[in-house]
Amino acid sequence: MSPCEPLPATKASPNDVCRVLSDEFGVTSNAFLPEQQPLSRLPDPYYAPWEAIVSSLSSHLQQHTLRQEVDRLPVLSTDHLTTEPEWRRTYVVLGFLTHAYVWGGEVASERLPPSITLPFLSVSSHLSLPPVASYAAVNLWNFSSVSPASDLTDLDSLTALHTFTGTQDESWFYMVSVAMEAQGGPIIPVMLSALSALHHHDLPVAIEALGEITSCIHKLGILLDRMDERCDPEVFYHQIRPFLAGSKNMAGAGLPNGVFYDEGKDGKGEWRQYRGGSNGQSSLIQLFDLVLGVEHVAQGNASPDSYSREKKMESFHREVRGYMPEPHRRFLEYVEGRYPGGLRKGVEDLLVTPNRGGNDGERNKLREAFTTATKALAEFRNKHLQIVTRYIVIPSRKENKAKSNNLATASSRLPGDDKKTFVGELTGTGGTALLPFLKQSRDETFRAGDFSR
Numbered sequence: 072m073s074p075c076e077p078l079p080a081t082k083a084s085p086n087d088v089c090r091v092l093s094d095e096f097g098v099t100s101n102a103f104l105p106e107q108q109p110l111s112r113l114p115d116p117y118y119a120p121w122e123a124i125v126s127s128l129s130s131h132l133q134q135h136t137l138r139q140e141v142d143r144l145p146v147l148s149t150d151h152l153t154t155e156p157e158w159r160r161t162y163v164v165l166g167f168l169t170h171a172y173v174w175g176g177e178v179a180s181e182r183l184p185p186s187i188t189l190p191f192l193s194v195s196s197h198l199s200l201p202p203v204a205s206y207a208a209v210n211l212w213n214f215s216s217v218s219p220a221s222d223l224t225d226l227d228s229l230t231a232l233h234t235f236t237g238t239q240d241e242s243w244f245y246m247v248s249v250a251m252e253a254q255g256g257p258i259i260p261v262m263l264s265a266l267s268a269l270h271h272h273d274l275p276v277a278i279e280a281l282g283e284i285t286s287c288i289h290k291l292g293i294l295l296d297r298m299d300e301r302c303d304p305e306v307f308y309h310q311i312r313p314f315l316a317g318s319k320n321m322a323g324a325g326l327p328n329g330v331f332y333d334e335g336k337d338g339k340g341e342w343r344q345y346r347g348g349s350n351g352q353s354s355l356i357q358l359f360d361l362v363l364g365v366e367h368v369a370q371g372n373a374s375p376d377s378y379s380r381e382k383k384m385e386s387f388h389r390e391v392r393g394y395m396p397e398p399h400r401r402f403l404e405y406v407e408g409r410y411p412g413g414l415r416k417g418v419e420d421l422l423v424t425p426n427r428g429g430n431d432g433e434r435n436k437l438r439e440a441f442t443t444a445t446k447a448l449a450e451f452r453n454k455h456l457q458i459v460t461r462y463i464v465i466p467s468r469k470e471n472k473a474k475s476n477n478l479a480t481a482s483s484r485l486p487g488d489d490k491k492t493f494v495g496e497l498t499g500t501g502g503t504a505l506l507p508f509l510k511q512s513r514d515e516t517f518r519a520g521d522f523s524r
């Protein structure tokens with residue numbers, strides 16, 4: 072069955088749609104989370120050395136023994152991995168070990184030893200993901216739930232399998248995103264039916280679906296608001312965030328060339344630069360954008376001085392698709408290819424050419440429902456901006472006053488002219504010029520709902 076034909080046909084049964092979503096694109100009833108909980112351990116005892124280190128990761132980091140433990144590891148092969156959940160588990164384990172190794176010391180390590188590099192490159196190639204602690208490693212495949220009904224939206228029942236710091240704050244930080252992903256599960260078929268309905272000029276179905284989309288975005292906002300309950304901004308900024316930093320634009324943090332992924336024999340290996348782990352790599356939020364027809368452009372996604380250098384680059388949103396699991400990336404491409412311009416284009420077409428479908432009343436309702444949905448998503452981005460202010464901007468200002476520079480500062484700011492101090496603009500773990508970028512993303516969302524332009 073071709074993935075592009077049957078999917079959002081209005082006549083396909085909900086079960087058919089769900090089966091194709093899951094088989095073709097790895098989209099489950101929990102959205103981009105797996106249907107079953109991730110493995111908490113690799114079953115083959117061959118991998119016990121990895122499991123031993125990762126299960127005591129935070130103590131090794133606190134006692135400064137992590138690098139020596141990893142250096143002692145044998146180079147294990149991925150030949151003993153048999154199932155996809157095992158490959159995913161390996162990606163999680165090696166993602167945590169990689170960032171712990173690079174950032175877990177007084178200075179960043181520019182070299183990743185073969186005991187991590189070789190299996191990590193193999194698992195990354197298998198999963199078609201970059202060899203870093205991406206959103207998939209720390210969020211999507213790194214949770215366990217004790218919810219009796221396996222309800223992954225129940226945030227209080229979720230715990231991260233692994234953290235760098237051993238803190239509840241870090242687990243909560245990851246689990247808020249997990250609950251949000253799960254909250255998105257039921258809305259995906261609704262989104263597809265909205266796209267299909269509008270394509271066929273079925274306005275009542277599209278209006279109802281837009282109402283459900285708006286209500287889902289509100290629920291995501293409620294979960295986002297819960298971040299403060301158990302994740303302290305100071306702990307986040309000083310302890311958690313430095314471990315999530317990538318190796319791209321990290322000269323100020325001691326990685327002028329990125330990280331050398333050492334493949335062992337005769338100096339074989341490669342300098343690599345990647346973005347760090349970021350919730351910006353969530354496929355769910357990008358799906359809302361595509362479905363609604365929000366356009367993100369690269370302009371402004373850089374500090375003023377790097378603007379001219381970067382303006383021809385692809386947008387952050389497009390680039391981070393390379394950090395999403397391959398079937399999810401393909402799903403976004405599918406939706407984008409099949410419905411270019413998303414619901415916005417459909418609504419606009421009907422407003423410009425009214426004889427295509429519906430009466431005046433229906434078209435007005437459709438426009439209102441669409442604008443309300445885009446406003447809800449823009450408001451969600453406003454909440455997110457406030458969180459970023461509380462969790463990054465304010466702690467970084469305090470730190471500036473104290474004039475202390477540590478890896479947290481270094482991984483948060485572009486270097487100054489002397490390349491040694493970090494006076495430049497605040498950056499995200501993904502390496503973006505943070506506030507201008509996030510404000511731009513919000514404004515682009517508002518703009519999608521404005522038909523006067």
Ligand code: HEM
Nearest residue numbers: 247248349350351353356458459462499500501502503512
């Ligand atoms: C303490 C909580 C959070 C902080 C401090 C934070 C910080 C950031 C930062 C710095 C960026 C800029 C991109 C980068 O360079 O990585 C970003 C982007 C983004 N974050 Fe968060 N984030 C938080 C929670 C979340 C959560 C729970 C989600 C939900 C999935 C989320 C979704 C996004 C998205 C979608 C982007 C891309 C920009 C956009 O599309 O608006 N964030 N975040």
